[in-house]
Structures are given as C-alpha cells and as structure tokens.
Amino acid sequence: MPISIRDVARQLNLSITTVSRALDGYDDVAEETRQRVIAAARELGYAPSHTARQLRRQRADAIGYILPTSGPRFSDPFFSEFIAGLGDEATSRDLDILVSTAPPDSAAERQLYERWVRSRRVDGIVLSRMRAYDWRVKYLLKSHFPVVALGHTLLAEDAPQIEINARAGFAHLVQHLVERGHRRIAYIGASSDLTLQVDRLAGYRDGLATAQIPFDASWIEQGDLTRPSGYQAALRLLNLSEPPTAIIGVNDLTALGAMHAAHEHGLVVGRDIAVAGYDGIEDSEHAQPPLTTINSSVYSLARRLVKMVCAIVANEPLAEPRTLIEPELIVRGSTGG
Amino acid sequence: MPISIRDVARQLNLSITTVSRALDGYDDVAEETRQRVIAAARELGYAPSHTARQLRRQRADAIGYILPTSGPRFSDPFFSEFIAGLGDEATSRDLDILVSTAPPDSAAERQLYERWVRSRRVDGIVLSRMRAYDWRVKYLLKSHFPVVALGHTLLAEDAPQIEINARAGFAHLVQHLVERGHRRIAYIGASSDLTLQVDRLAGYRDGLATAQIPFDASWIEQGDLTRPSGYQAALRLLNLSEPPTAIIGVNDLTALGAMHAAHEHGLVVGRDIAVAGYDGIEDSEHAQPPLTTINSSVYSLARRLVKMVCAIVANEPLAEPRTLIEPELIVRGSTGG
DNA sequence: TTGTAGGCGTTATCAA
DNA sequence: TTGATAACGCCTACAA
Numbered sequence: 075m076p077i078s079i080r081d082v083a084r085q086l087n088l089s090i091t092t093v094s095r096a097l098d099g100y101d102d103v104a105e106e107t108r109q110r111v112i113a114a115a116r117e118l119g120y121a122p123s124h125t126a127r128q129l130r131r132q133r134a135d136a137i138g139y140i141l142p143t144s145g146p147r148f149s150d151p152f153f154s155e156f157i158a159g160l161g162d163e164a165t166s167r168d169l170d171i172l173v174s175t176a177p178p179d180s181a182a183e184r185q186l187y188e189r190w191v192r193s194r195r196v197d198g199i200v201l202s203r204m205r206a207y208d209w210r211v212k213y214l215l216k217s218h219f220p221v222v223a224l225g226h227t228l229l230a231e232d233a234p235q236i237e238i239n240a241r242a243g244f245a246h247l248v249q250h251l252v253e254r255g256h257r258r259i260a261y262i263g264a265s266s267d268l269t270l271q272v273d274r275l276a277g278y279r280d281g282l283a284t285a286q287i288p289f290d291a292s293w294i295e296q297g298d299l300t301r302p303s304g305y306q307a308a309l310r311l312l313n314l315s316e317p318p319t320a321i322i323g324v325n326d327l328t329a330l331g332a333m334h335a336a337h338e339h340g341l342v343v344g345r346d347i348a349v350a351g352y353d354g355i356e357d358s359e360h361a362q363p364p365l366t367t368i369n370s371s372v373y374s375l376a377r378r379l380v381k382m383v384c385a386i387v388a389n390e391p392l393a394e395p396r397t398l399i400e401p402e403l404i405v406r407g408s409t410g411g
Numbered sequence: 412m413p414i415s416i417r418d419v420a421r422q423l424n425l426s427i428t429t430v431s432r433a434l435d436g437y438d439d440v441a442e443e444t445r446q447r448v449i450a451a452a453r454e455l456g457y458a459p460s461h462t463a464r465q466l467r468r469q470r471a472d473a474i475g476y477i478l479p480t481s482g483p484r485f486s487d488p489f490f491s492e493f494i495a496g497l498g499d500e501a502t503s504r505d506l507d508i509l510v511s512t513a514p515p516d517s518a519a520e521r522q523l524y525e526r527w528v529r530s531r532r533v534d535g536i537v538l539s540r541m542r543a544y545d546w547r548v549k550y551l552l553k554s555h556f557p558v559v560a561l562g563h564t565l566l567a568e569d570a571p572q573i574e575i576n577a578r579a580g581f582a583h584l585v586q587h588l589v590e591r592g593h594r595r596i597a598y599i600g601a602s603s604d605l606t607l608q609v610d611r612l613a614g615y616r617d618g619l620a621t622a623q624i625p626f627d628a629s630w631i632e633q634g635d636l637t638r639p640s641g642y643q644a645a646l647r648l649l650n651l652s653e654p655p656t657a658i659i660g661v662n663d664l665t666a667l668g669a670m671h672a673a674h675e676h677g678l679v680v681g682r683d684i685a686v687a688g689y690d691g692i693e694d695s696e697h698a699q700p701p702l703t704t705i706n707s708s709v710y711s712l713a714r715r716l717v718k719m720v721c722a723i724v725a726n727e728p729l730a731e732p733r734t735l736i737e738p739e740l741i742v743r744g745s746t747g748g
Numbered sequence: 749t750t751g752t753a754g755g756c757g758t759t760a761t762c763a764a
Numbered sequence: 765t766t767g768a769t770a771a772c773g774c775c776t777a778c779a780a
Binding site (some may be wrong): 076119120121122123124125126127128129134136138141143146147149150151153155156158159160161162164165170171172173174175176182187188189192193194195300302305321330331333334337355356357360361362373374 | 413414438455457458459460461462463464465466471473478480483484485486487488490491492494495496498501502507508509510511512513519523525526529530531532632638639642646665667669670671674694697698699710711
Binding site (some may be wrong): 088094104128131 | 749750751753754757
C-alpha cells in the first residue's frame with residue numbers, strides 16, 4: 075500500500091485538493107502551505123500515482139515502439155542506437171518508451187498494435203522498417219492514432235514521416251565505385267516487401283544507368299538485413315564465373331557479412347574487391363578495413379521521430395510533416411580508401 | 412473519445428458489470444449473453460482501457476529497464492539482444508517493457524528509478540551493469556519493489572539475481588591462451604566500479620596464478636566497454652617495448668576494437684597475436700578472424716530475468732533466487748583456431 | 749485561500 | 765444470471 079495524496083493530506087490536516095494544487099504549482103495556494111505540503115510529501119516519499127493521473131488526464135505519457143525481431147539472434151546495432159535515441163528524447167520530455175517485440179507482418183504484431191491503440195496504452199507510435207503495403211500506417215491513421223514513420227509506404231503516402239533519400243545515396247555510392255574503376259558492381263538486398271529495399275535498389279539502378287552500365291540481374295542477391303545473410307549472399311556472388319569487383323550491401327550488417335565472405339575467399343577488401351554498406355552504425359567504422367557507408371545518423375533520426383510524434387500528440391501543427399533527409403556518403407578503406 | 416465499456420453496455424442494453432464479466436471470462440454469465448457481448452465488443456472495436464484497469468487492479472503490467480546510455484553513440488549489440496529477450500518474454504506474458512535511458516550513476520538515473528517506483532509506473536525492474544556499490548538494488552529492495560539483477564553488488568548480497576560465473580570463464584580463457592603458448596597476456600578492462608570488471612579481472616588473475624605467471628600491472632588497461640576504447644587501449648599495449656602476445660577484452664566490443672588496432676599494427680590476429688572477448692554477441696562470430704569469446708547467451712539470460720521478476724511480482728517463491736550460470740568458452744580463429 | 753464533490757473507465761462486492 | 769454501487773487515486777469546476 076503505497077502513499078497516496080490522502081496520506082499527505084491527512085498528515086497536514088488539509089484537503090487533498092490543496093495538496094494536489096500545492097504540488098502542481100498552482101498560485102492560489104498560500105506559500106507557507108505549499109512549503110509544508112512539499113516538505114510532508116518529501117518526508118512521506120509521496121509521488122502522484124502515474125496511473126491515476128493518466129486516467130484523469132487521459133494520457134499515457136508513453137510512446138510505443140515494436141522491434142521487428144526475427145528470432146533469438148536479434149543483434150543489430152542499428153536498433154540499440156535507435157532505441158537509445160528514442161529513449162533519450164523521451165526522457166528529456168518526461169515520457170517513457172514502451173517497447174515490445176514481434177515478427178514483422180505477423181498476427182502477433184497486429185494484435186500488439188491493436189492492443190496498444192484500443193487500450194490507449196501509449197499516446198503515439200513510432201514505426202520503422204516500413205513495408206510497401208504497410209497496414210500499420212493505414213490502420214493507425216484510420217484510428218486517428220498519432221504515428222510517425224521512418225520511411226514511407228504505398229498505402230499511405232501522406233502519413234507523417236521522416237524519409238531518408240536512400241535512393242540518391244545509393245546512386246551516389248555507385249558513382250563513387252564507378253569512379254574507382256568498378257563496372258561489375260553487385261547488390262545484396264532484402265525482401266522487396268520493404269520499401270527500404272525498393273528505394274535502395276532503385277538508387278543502385280539509377281547509379282548504373284548514369285554510368286551507362288547495363289543492369290544484370292545475376293548481380294542481385296537477396297538477404298534479410300543480417301550479417302549471416304550478407305555472408306551467404308556474398309559467397310554466391312564470389313562463386314560466379316565472373317564475380318563482381320564491388321559489392322554493395324543494403325545495410326551495414328549485410329556489407330559486413332559480405333566482407334567476411336570476401337576475406338574467406340582470400341580477397342583483400344579495399345584492394346581485390348570493394349564493399350560498401352548503408353546506415354553508418356559504429357561497427358562500420360571499426361571494421362577491418364573500415365567500411366564505406368552511407369550515414370543516416372540513426373540516433374538523431376530517432377530523436378526527431380519522437381519529437382514529431384509528440385507534436386502530433388499535442389496537436390501542434392507539424393512544421394514538416396514529411397521530412398526528407400539527404401544522407402552522407404562516408405568513404406573508407408573498404409572501397410579502396 | 413474512444414469506446415468505453417459503457418458504450419458496449421448501452422448497445423446491448425446490459426449493465427457494464429455484465430459486459431466486464433463476460434469479457435473477462437467469468438462463468439456466472441449466460442453463454443449466449445457472453446457471445447453477444449464479445450460480438451458487440453469486436454464490432455465496436457472495444458478493448459478495456461489499460462489505465463483504468465491498472466488503477467483498479469493496482470498493476471502496471473509492465474517491467475522497467477533503463478539503458479546505461481553514455482552519449483549519442485550507443486551502439487552495443489549486447490543491448491539489442493538483451494532488449495529482444497526482455498521483449499519476447501514480456502510479450503509472451505502479455506506484458507510490456509518500459510524502456511528509458513540514463514547515464515550510469517547519474518542524478519537523472521536516480522530520478523528515473525524513483526519516479527517509476529513511487530508512481531508505480533512498472534511492476535518490477537530489471538537491472539544490468541551492476542556496480543560494486545549499487546544504490547539501485549539497495550533502494551529497490553528497501554522500497555520492497557520487485558527487482559532482479561544481472562550480476563551482483565556488494566551493497567545487497569542477497570538480492571534476487573542471475574550471476575554468470577565470469578570469473579571462472581576468464582580463468583578458463585587464460586588457461587586456453589597459456590596452452591597456446593602465450594605468457595604475455597594483457598587484459599583490457601572497464602571501470603572498477605563495475606562488478607563485471609572486478610570479477611573478470613579476478614578471473615584473469617586466477618588464470619595467471621594457475622599458470623604461475625606473475626601478475627604485471629603494465630598489462631592491464633582500462634576502457635569503457637566500447638569498441639573505440641578497446642582500440643585505444645590496444646594501441647597503448649602494442650606500443651610497449653615488450654608488447655603482449657595475447658589480449659583479452661572485458662567484453663566482445665573491447666576485443667573487437669583491440670583486433671582493429673592489431674590489424675593496423677600490421678599484425679595478423681590469430682597468428683601474430685591472440686585476441687579474445689566476452690559476451691558471445693553475434694559480431695564475434697563474423698569478425699575477421701572470428702573472435703574467441705565466452706558465450707553468456709544474452710538473449711536467454713534476458714528472458715530468464717523477466718521470468719524471475721514476474722515470479723517476484725506474483726509473489727511466487729523463487730526456485731533459485733540467486734542463479735549462477737557457467738558460461739561457455741567458444742574458441743575461434745582469433746586465438747589461433 | 750481552502751474545501752466539496754464529481755468523474756476518468758474499470759473491476760469487485762453485494763443485492764436482486 | 766444480472767445490476768446497482770463503491771472504490772482505485774487523482775484533478776478540477778465550483779462553492780465556501
């Protein structure tokens with residue numbers, strides 16, 4: 075039985091109203107009373123019940139985020155940076171982040187979102203890993219539930235979002251490789267359900283087109299954004315009769331897996347073969363050799379997402395409901411320095 | 412204005428009591444009525460308000476976890492695996508994980524824990540990165556707040572916890588290196604405020620003692636568990652007049668940083684120098700060369716922590732209030748295969 | 749400046 | 765089998 079506002083009131087022979095207002099900083103309470111109240115509250119270790127306050131204020135003071143877990147080995151530093159960003163921004167606003175896990179596009183995922191929305195468990199939701207036909211945005215918008223997405227979906231082209239111009243980034247990256255003399259450039263992607271795959275592949279093709287290199291489907295492999303999948307896909311590429319001289323990974327993890335495969339093939343990355351990724355996670359900097367990548371500043375991205383969803387919750391007009399960010403190419407040793 | 416139980420009751424001309432009990436599966440409601448209620452609830456999209464239920468039931472249905480963030484570059488896969496484990500176990504129990512961030516041992520951290528405890532925001536708390544004098548456990552136990560720690564602290568030697576026998580693990584690791592012919596074995600640790608550092612260093616010394624290798628303080632470096640710090644510390648070690656032939660990192664990230672430094676020094680890891688880590692994160696498997704490490708099964712550890720804290724919340728007796736887990740040495744290429 | 753009272757949406761007790 | 769009613773702990777319009 076924790077301490078309630080009643081206990082404080084009783085102790086001071088005051089009404090709970092006065093206690094409540096003294097603590098909330100209203101100015102219609104005598105300064106002396108306020109001091110007594112504050113002292114008593116501290117002494118008793120009183121803090122307002124979050125739940126009761128929530129019920130009264132009709133707010134949860136929490137933002138929800140569901141991790142797209144795909145089995146026990148969920149080890150993508152993208153998400154630790156992302157969650158750190160969400161958490162830091164939330165903390166600075168006295169909010170919490172409610173985290174859950176579900177396999178992408180599963181029934182469990184759907185149930186989770188519905189539970190959060192219908193039970194008003196969170197005030198808003200942050201979405202990532204958008205899918206081409208993503209019922210999540212559609213559902214949340216239809217429910218008038220505050221939501222911000224990292225990336226877009228065809229199902230709701232007007233949803234509040236932050237989009238990174240990955241297409242331009244990948245085109246730029248291809249150009250960089252072409253300038254280094256590469257013509258046989260492979261790409262290890264992800265499921266084409268994901269818009270990130272659609273965009274990044276398009277950027278890759280843009281880059282080839284600009285350099286007037288014909289597109290060759292045998293240079294396209296598909297992984298699942300994990301390191302092992304990048305490794306496997308790279309092995310397949312390296313075993314082609316005419317293997318590529320450069321491999322682009324849809325994300326850094328994929329590229330790091332590919333680097334591993336190249337090493338095993340006896341190739342020196344950066345000399346015998348070029349490898350590049352996307353995300354700009356810390357690992358890329360300390361890989362052997364350091365990985366050329368496209369930095370999307372995951373951490374600050376996450377903070378911006380929280381800011382946006384808070385603005386929506388507060389019914390503030392969004393300065394930029396659909397932000398487009400230009401990512402930055404970071405050239406490192408893996409593409410020849 | 413979301414749908415409340417009243418709306419469902421009105422629609423069916425029933426009392427809210429009946430609706431509530433029909434939905435909660437009580438058996439004192441006519442089966443036919445129950446079906447009608449369920450149908451109406453589904454049709455209206457009703458789900459009980461989580462907040463109201465919390466207030467009534469005096470439970471939050473959430474477990475809290477605070478990430479020890481230390482700046483914007485928080486990129487440790489340990490934590491993405493850990494949170495995935497927390498989340499998966501929580502989801503399977505219809506709970507949520509409330510995540511926040513704070514620098515270890517900061518005023519902000521303290522405020523966060525106090526806020527969660529006093530406002531009853533969560534039902535229980537999971538702690539990691541324990542410190543030798545960790546007020547968190549002491550405070551939570553004193554507040555009779557359900558808590559489980561990953562690791563121990565001197566301030567509360569009887570707290571519910573899961574402990575990994577890292578000391579034995581490190582001794583074992585040193586033995587492995589000695590068997591490979593190493594005598595000059597360095598150790599890159601972390602702040603000695605952390606019990607993990609105390610234990611792992613002790614294990615390292617145990618290992619030396621067993622092999623009758625005198626302890627030499629110049630082989631001890633201190634990092635902060637991050638990759639860059641491992642890199643920097645390794646550089647210092649490699650620049651000694653008599654550099655070590657083997658380097659042990661307090662965790663995998665530190666070891667991976669050290670590997671990077673060794674490479675830069677023109678050394679082939681696994682041949683010219685041995686490097687080993689601790690944690691068993693996925694990166695270690697795909698490093699170049701794969702990293703010898705001590706696997707602590709982060710994911711399942713996290714799940715067990717949630718299980719334990721739930722048992723405490725439910726007032727169930729704990730089978731093992733203080734679990735000790737023996738970690739597993741995984742020998743890979745970085746120590747010569 | 750302080751107190752009374754109603755209600756936020758549930759669930760639980762008790763009566764019908 | 766169902767319904768009226770009283771909490772859970774807080775905030776706030778209104779009254780004193």
